[in-house]
Amino acid sequence: xxxxxxxxxxxxxxxxxxxxxxxxxxxxxxxxxxxxxxxxxxxxxxxxxxxxxxxxxxxxxxxxxxxxxxxxxxxxxxxxxxxxxxxxxxxxxxxxxxxxxxxxxxxxxxxxxxxxxxxxxxxxxxxxxxxxxxxxxxxxxxxxxxxxxxxxxxxxxxxxxxxxxxxxxxxxxxxxxxxxxxxxxxxxxxxxxxxxxxxxxxxxxxxxxxxxxxxxxxxxxxxxxxxxxxxxxxxxxxxxxxxxxxxxxxxxxxxxxxxxxxxxxxxxxxxxxxxxxxxxxxxxxxxxxxxxxxxxxxxxxxxxxxx
Numbered sequence: 001x002x003x004x005x006x007x008x009x010x011x012x013x014x015x016x017x018x019x020x021x022x023x024x025x026x027x028x029x030x031x032x033x034x035x036x037x038x039x040x041x042x043x044x045x046x047x048x049x050x051x052x053x054x055x056x057x058x059x060x061x062x063x064x065x066x067x068x069x070x071x072x073x074x075x076x077x078x079x080x081x082x083x084x085x086x087x088x089x090x091x092x093x094x095x096x097x098x099x100x101x102x103x104x105x106x107x108x109x110x111x112x113x114x115x116x117x118x119x120x121x122x123x124x125x126x127x128x129x130x131x132x133x134x135x136x137x138x139x140x141x142x143x144x145x146x147x148x149x150x151x152x153x154x155x156x157x158x159x160x161x162x163x164x165x166x167x168x169x170x171x172x173x174x175x176x177x178x179x180x181x182x183x184x185x186x187x188x189x190x191x192x193x194x195x196x197x198x199x200x201x202x203x204x205x206x207x208x209x210x211x212x213x214x215x216x217x218x219x220x221x222x223x224x225x226x227x228x229x230x231x232x233x234x235x236x237x238x239x240x241x242x243x244x245x246x247x248x249x250x251x252x253x254x255x256x257x258x259x260x261x262x263x264x265x266x267x268x269x270x271x272x273x274x275x276x277x278x279x280x281x282x283x284x285x286x287x288x289x290x291x292x293x294x295x296x297x298x299x300x301x302x303x304x305x306x307x
Contacts, residue, residue: 020298022264026278027079027185027212029054032067034286041074042304044290048077050108052185052279055081057116061096068104075304078106079144083114084129088121093129097138108142109135110185127167130174140180145171147184147211149198165205172207188214188281192262199274210276213263218255218292219284253284255292 027050100106111126282289293301
């Protein structure tokens with residue numbers, strides 16, 4: 001039984017006002033190699049958009065810092081990933097923080113364990129990075145951590161949410177003793193109802209860290225299924241699998257229109273809902289994702305150079 005129902009609403013411009021509001025302040029994720037394909041982010045993103053820079057194992061810190069400097073210089077808030085398991089020690093962590101801050105003006109970070117089985121050094125979890133005290137010492141204004149609406153098999157191989165829940169409780173307590181603003185940046189999902197149930201469940205259990213919900217941007221269906229499986233997306237993967245069985249839809253690109261509209265409708269009906277912003281994973285390309293936002297987000301999707 002659905003928790004709610006929604007009807008598509010449009011104003012005279014053809015934009016759903018609930019979606020327009022919901023997309024306000026969205027963020028998007030890039031990597032150094034994908035960022036190189038964008039000539040100027042001001043042509044595709046609104047002024048001041050938060051741009052996460054994913055740090056994949058093997059990517060030199062020089063490339064990460066250079067990308068951060070370039071995007072920051074174009075007028076955007078840069079949030080690089082700090083994957084604990086690829087950071088050798090506290091000295092390396094301190095060096096990364098200093099370089100991002102000194103060379104690119106960075107004052108926010110996404111802290112996560114990282115998709116590496118064997119740690120490269122002293123750190124194994126985002127909690128250890130937070131406990132180092134180095135981000136607070138450097139005066140970072142924002143620290144985001146990972147959220148998993150459908151669980152995380154790396155943390156809970158049995159499919160339970162036991163360890164994930166314990167980590168969230170720890171992060172909730174940490175949020176009370178850090179000067180930085182915190183948020184949960186989540187893995188992407190393809191169904192609204194499980195996201196709503198998860199977010200409400202967190203709030204009911206005393207976790208009130210704002211949620212920035214992960215949404216997969218437009219992409220070929222085969223591409224999305226590949227990434228979803230690799231990233232450990234849970235039950236909502238069935239949405240894609242069902243679509244793949246429909247020959248008429250198999251070759252059409254997936255767009256997040258439905259899941260975003262449903263979440264936007266729920267947020268509009270429940271203003272205290274703990275999802276604060278949308279975070280896009282541009283799996284089908286940054287420009288493709290940005291175009292979808294521009295077409296569906298109204299005033300929330302107007303690129304800097306067009307405003």
